[in-house]
Amino acid sequence: MGFWFAGHxxxxxxxxxxxxxxxxxxxxxxxxxxxxxxxxxxxLLDAPVPSAPPRAKQSVLAGGVAIEVVxxxxxxVPGAKFAVVDARAQVVAEGxxxxxxxxxxxxxxxxxxxxxxxxxxxxxxxxxxxxxxxxERARVVLPNAATIRGRVVRAGDGTGAPVGTRxxxxxxxxxxxxxxxxxxxxxxxxxxxxxxxxxxTFELTRAEPGVRYTVAAGCCGxxxxxxxxxxxxxxxxxxxxxxxxxxxxVTARLPNGKEPSPSSLGRWYARGPAGVEAxxxxxxxxxxxxxxxREVSGVWRGNEHDWRRQLVLFAxxxxxxxxxxxxxxxxxxxxERMNSGLNLPALDRRVGELGVTLRATVAGHGTLKVALxxxxxxxxxxxxxxxxxxxxxxLPDDAAxxxxxxxxxxxxxxxxxxxxxxxxxxxxxxxxxxxxxFPTEGDGEVQIGAQPTEIxxxxxxxxxxxxxxxxxxxxxxxxxxxxxxxxxxxxxxQVSFGQPPYxxxxxxxxxxxxxxxxxxxxxxxAFAKLDRVVVKANQLVTExxxxxx
Numbered sequence: 001m002g003f004w005f006a007g008h009x010x011x012x013x014x015x016x017x018x019x020x021x022x023x024x025x026x027x028x029x030x031x032x033x034x035x036x037x038x039x040x041x042x043x044l045l046d047a048p049v050p051s052a053p054p055r056a057k058q059s060v061l062a063g064g065v066a067i068e069v070v071x072x073x074x075x076x077v078p079g080a081k082f083a084v085v086d087a088r089a090q091v092v093a094e095g096x097x098x099x100x101x102x103x104x105x106x107x108x109x110x111x112x113x114x115x116x117x118x119x120x121x122x123x124x125x126x127x128x129x130x131x132x133x134x135x136e137r138a139r140v141v142l143p144n145a146a147t148i149r150g151r152v153v154r155a156g157d158g159t160g161a162p163v164g165t166r167x168x169x170x171x172x173x174x175x176x177x178x179x180x181x182x183x184x185x186x187x188x189x190x191x192x193x194x195x196x197x198x199x200x201t202f203e204l205t206r207a208e209p210g211v212r213y214t215v216a217a218g219c220c221g222x223x224x225x226x227x228x229x230x231x232x233x234x235x236x237x238x239x240x241x242x243x244x245x246x247x248x249x250v251t252a253r254l255p256n257g258k259e260p261s262p263s264s265l266g267r268w269y270a271r272g273p274a275g276v277e278a279x280x281x282x283x284x285x286x287x288x289x290x291x292x293x294r295e296v297s298g299v300w301r302g303n304e305h306d307w308r309r310q311l312v313l314f315a316x317x318x319x320x321x322x323x324x325x326x327x328x329x330x331x332x333x334x335x336e337r338m339n340s341g342l343n344l345p346a347l348d349r350r351v352g353e354l355g356v357t358l359r360a361t362v363a364g365h366g367t368l369k370v371a372l373x374x375x376x377x378x379x380x381x382x383x384x385x386x387x388x389x390x391x392x393x394x395l396p397d398d399a400a401x402x403x404x405x406x407x408x409x410x411x412x413x414x415x416x417x418x419x420x421x422x423x424x425x426x427x428x429x430x431x432x433x434x435x436x437x438f439p440t441e442g443d444g445e446v447q448i449g450a451q452p453t454e455i456x457x458x459x460x461x462x463x464x465x466x467x468x469x470x471x472x473x474x475x476x477x478x479x480x481x482x483x484x485x486x487x488x489x490x491x492x493x494q495v496s497f498g499q500p501p502y503x504x505x506x507x508x509x510x511x512x513x514x515x516x517x518x519x520x521x522x523x524x525x526a527f528a529k530l531d532r533v534v535v536k537a538n539q540l541v542t543e544x545x546x547x548x549x
Contacts, residue, residue, distance in 0.1 A: 065105040065130070066137040069097050069118060076101025077142055080120035083188040087113045089179030094188055107134060118142065119189030124208035127171070146233030148204040152196050152217045155225075155241040155317045160200035165219040167202045167240065168193050168290070173214055173229055175286035178294065185294075207233035218290025221245050221347040225279060225287055225315050245281065245291045246323035246344040247313035248354040252330055255357055260308055260332065267332075268307040270314075273325035278316040287315060296351055307332075311351065314344060321346055330358060368394070368418040368446065369454040370430065392418060394446075397425040421448045428455055463509055463535035466542045467502035467516065486513040507535040516545050 069077040082103055084093040092114070097103045108114070113132060119125045123142035130138070148169060152161035168184070169192035170176050176191055183190040192204045192213070207213060215238060216227035222242040231238055252268075254260055272278040281287050283296065296311055307330065314323055323344040345352055370392060394404040404421060428446050446453050467481070481502055485493035487510065495504055514530040526547040533543055 064107045065134050067097075067103040067105055067116070067140060068137070069101045069103065069120070069140045069142060071123070072141060072143055077120050077123065080118055080123075080140075080142070081189050083117040083183055083190050085115050085117065085179065085183070085190065089177030091179065091183050091186075091188060091190075105134075116140070117183075117188065117190045119206060123206065124211075125189055125192060125206045126208075143208055145206045146209040148192070148207045148213065148215065148231060148233050148235075148238070150202055150215070150238035150240060152200045152202060152240045152242060154222075154319060155243050156319050160198070161196045161217065161242060162219050162222055163198075165196045165200070165217055165222065165242070166193055167196060167204065167215065167217045169204050169207065169213040169215045169231070171211060171213060175289065178284065178289060181289050182294065204233075209233055215240060216286070216290055217242060218287075218292065220292045220349055223281075223287040223291040223315060227286070243279075243287075243315040243317055244319050245287070245313065245315050245347045246278075246326075247281070247311065247347055248344055248352045249296070249309065250312050250328065250342075250354045250356060251309050252307070252356050252358055255359065260358065267330070268310060269329045270310075270312050271327045271329075272314055273316070273323055276316055276318065276323070276325065278314045278323065281313040281315050283311050283313060288313065291347065292349075293347075293351070312342075312344065319346075328356060330356070332358060365419075365422050366448045366450060367452040368392075368421050368428075368448060369415050369452050370418060371415045371454060371456050391430075393429040394418075394421060394426040395429065396422075397427075415454070417452070423448055423450075430455075463507040463537055464540045465504045465507065465512075465514070465533060465535060466540055467504070467514075467545050468542055469500070469502070469545045480518065482517045484515040484517075486515070487511075503540075509535055509537045511535075514543070518547070 067082070069080045071077060076097075076099075078097055078099045078101055080097045080101070080103070082093075082095045082097070082105075083091055084105060086092050092108070093106060095103055105116075114130050114134075116128045116130065117125065118128065118140050120142055122145055124145045126140060126142060128138075128140060150167075152165050152167060153159060154161065168176075168181075170180075180190040184193050189206075192206060194202050194204050196202045196217070202217075204215075210232065212229070213231045213233075214227050214229045215231045216224035217240045218224060219242075221244065223245050224240055225243045226241070228238055228240060252260060270280065272280060283293065312326070312328065314326060316323055323346075324341055326342045326344050328342050342354070342356070344354075391405055396403065404426075424447075426446050426448060446455055467483070469481075480499070481497045483495045483497070483502075483504065484491050485495070485504070493504075512533045512535060514533055516528040516530070518526050528545045528547050530543055530545070533541065535541055
């Protein structure tokens with residue numbers, strides 16, 4: 001299962017305040033730090049910037065944005081750490097303030113939204129979003145720090161957290177981007193973090209009083225499945241529970257050891273162990289970030305999921321060496337693998353590899369040929385039919401088999417071959433533009449065997465009806481309409497319109513009755529009845545609506 005939160009911003013977040021004194025310049029070194037270019041460039045000032053001789057002074061506009069960091073008592077804060085993060089959560093610069101509490105932020109070559117993360121010992125961390133265009137100078141006020149205290153335990157038995165557990169806290173309910181975790185790994189102040197002690201206790205010492213934080217923890221192979229929200233500093237100690245993470249990269253292969261060919265019909269499913277409290281974990285997600293899984297190569301192929309190679313992850317309360325009852329099922333035409341005892345190992349510092357072999361579940365697989373009667377081309381119906389691609393559903397008589405669905409994007413250009421259909425009896429349903437179309441032969445029943453089986457789909461011509469409301473009538477009634485479509489005395493369709501044009505699409509050719517209703521502006525309801533509407537294939541029929549009182 002995925003792990004999501006609805007985000008919120010703390011009302012206590014501080015905004016930039018323009019410097020009170022105008023005309024102030026920042027002293028630079030004789031060789032100032034270069035400006036950033038289009039791609040991210042890190043500017044690291046390891047030591048306070050010394051005062052330069054007068055001839056080396058440059059204007060703030062030439063060098064960048066002058067940032068001044070002060071306490072609530074307006075005293076400068078030297079040595080405050082900065083991390084500059086862009087809208088993609090990538091760190092583009094980092095540095096420290098000089099002995100006057102100043103920091104010169106190089107201007108990016110192109111306008112970009114950036115945020116500053118500021119931290120100093122004894123003060124609360126701050127995040128500041130710089131407005132666009134960037135100001136010439138700004139002041140950051142650091143409040144005194146408070147502390148969030150607690151203990152991290154294992155969810156299974158309540159014992160202390162594993163060695164190396166890290167605790168994180170941030171000011172939103174939503175999970176921080178991956179880039180902020182990477183910055184923390186590099187020692188930058190993009191969020192509160194601390195390591196647990198031998199007994200699992202922790203202290204986050206740079207929290208801001210009165211601000212609500214979300215707190216979570218993790219280490220290699222352990223994660224918080226339920227982070228704690230609305231945590232405030234200097235309150236009662238909290239308890240964070242860790243779940244064990246199990247998983248592996250699972251690769252499916254054929255009985256001959258080769259990799260299967262890509263198939264649009266291929267599907268795979270994973271199910272957690274029975275009798276064990278466990279949850280499916282997506283990648284990437286907050287639980288995987290907390291567990292240290294920043295990047296795993298080979299998870300996807302391109303931008304789409306590939307059933308042949310998948311990262312299977314579960315989180316469980318217990319601390320067993322393996323999660324032995326996870327089941328995997330592959331649904332591929334002609335082959336299937338049901339593994340009810342896949343041993344997913346507990347994750348450590350790397351993701352292991354597992355393999356499953358697909359086995360044949362039927363005697364073989366054949367081909368279904370789908371053709372159109374009279375060669376009607378769907379593309380010629382573009383003004384009437386929906387642009388939704390046609391598809392065919394194969395419903396097996398054997399309840400143990402899964403239904404098969406395949407797109408018929410080329411239907412209308414000739415006969416379409418649906419290959420890889422397992423042998424057996426099926427009921428066939430063809431769908432075009434959201435409307436079901438029954439084959440004309442065999443009443444939709446087909447038998448797939450060694451020889452190709454062909455079905456011929458009924459003529460797919462559809463008609464449409466345009467309802468035209470006379471102007472003098474339309475001015476007296478609302479623009480919304482409710483239409484009931486009757487065929488053979490039975491209501492087969494109900495359509496609502498908020499405004500014109502009032503076009504009903506997808507009619508099978510034939511005679512219909514329409515009942516039209518509209519609420520009057522004075523509160524009454526007006527009706528109109530069209531007793532005989534003749535719809536023809538590939539045509540748009542116009543009908544006048546006249547209200548009855």
